[in-house]
Amino acid sequence: MSPSQITELEAIARAAGHAILTVYQQAFTVEYKADESPLTAADRAAHEVIVTELARLTPEIPVLSEESGDAELQARHGWPRYWLVDPLDGTKEFVSRNGEFTVNIALIEQGRPVWGLVYAPVLDRLWYGGKGLGAWRIAAGERTAIRTRPHREGTPWRVVGSRNHLSRETLDFLAPLGEIELVSMGSSLKFCVIAEGDAELYPRLAPTCEWDTGAAQAVLEGAGGSVTRLDGTPLVYNKADILNPWFVARA
Incomplete structure (x- = not known):
């Protein structure tokens, strides 16, 4: 993933986050899907932003979103490479207004997520990275490399x-x-x-x-x-x- 592509993908995630917050800051209704998971206008708005902008940025790469239809769900089995999107992960958190929801964009190749971006609109924090590529957090305008810390024996x-x-x-x-x-x-x-x-x-x-x-x-x-x-x-x-x-x- 080139730096310019990362910058554009960051902008897409932030635009989706803006669409979500527009709904979040006003009264909204909640619908329920067949599996009883909640659905709001924010889910749909973020989906439209991301799908439209990914089609512009990488027209050669198909997109599967949580809000995609049955056609995409069936067609995906023939896709060796595609964008996998959850436009609003944590709709229950959105509905309860605790701020713990995210925008998620992943690039899948041959069944593995090779790159991903997570954006938390309320926190205004963004994370991105991929295996063998490193990982970063953007918060308060600063980009910082991040690393896990494995469990130390003798500690909780x-x-x-x-x-x-x-x-x-x-x-x-x-x-x-x-x-x-x-x-x-x-x-x-x-x-x-x-x-x-x-x-x-x-x-x-x-x-x-x-x-x-x-x-x-x-x-x-x-x-x-x-x-x-x-x-x-x-x-x-x-x-x-x-x-x-x-x-x-x-x-």
């Missing part, structure tokens, strides 16, 4: 978990670790906290979809971390089922 495990999906299976997974410091937060921010070195573990033993994880996985892997299934194999993309298996993100 610093664990991030979902505010809305902390399942019994997750608690059982954590039990053998001993002392933990658990921080609950929403959306793909959990990966970014690990990428910055402020946590070490994020076990997800509850449902997610590929667009929920692709961008943040790339950032975390760029910072030296990993995202694997429970058996230790990599979390891969463009599977027959858009749902992810259970996984663990580690520093």
Whole structure:
């Protein structure tokens, strides 16, 4: 990914964030999809911004968004390379107005996220990176390289978990670790906290979809971390089922 492309992708994410905040700052209605997940005008507005701008920037690369239709969901199986987008990750956080939601844009090649960008509009923080490429955070106008900090023996495990999906299976997974410091937060921010070195573990033993994880996985892997299934194999993309298996993100 060239510096000029990164600059343009950053601008796309920020434009989507602006569209989200326009809705966030006023009264809005909430609809529910067939799977009972919430949907707002902000999801749709961010989707339109990102899909339109990616088509302009890279017309040769198709786009799959959480708000795409069935045609794209079927066609993706023939795509060796595509953009994977969650225009508003953490709609429940958006609805509850706690600020913990993100814009997510990932580049998938041969089933792996090779580059990703995560933007938190309320925090005005942006993270990007990819495995073998490094990872960076942009905050308060400063661009800083980030790196994970693995767990040190004899200290509590610093664990991030979902505010809305902390399942019994997750608690059982954590039990053998001993002392933990658990921080609950929403959306793909959990990966970014690990990428910055402020946590070490994020076990997800509850449902997610590929667009929920692709961008943040790339950032975390760029910072030296990993995202694997429970058996230790990599979390891969463009599977027959858009749902992810259970996984663990580690520093």
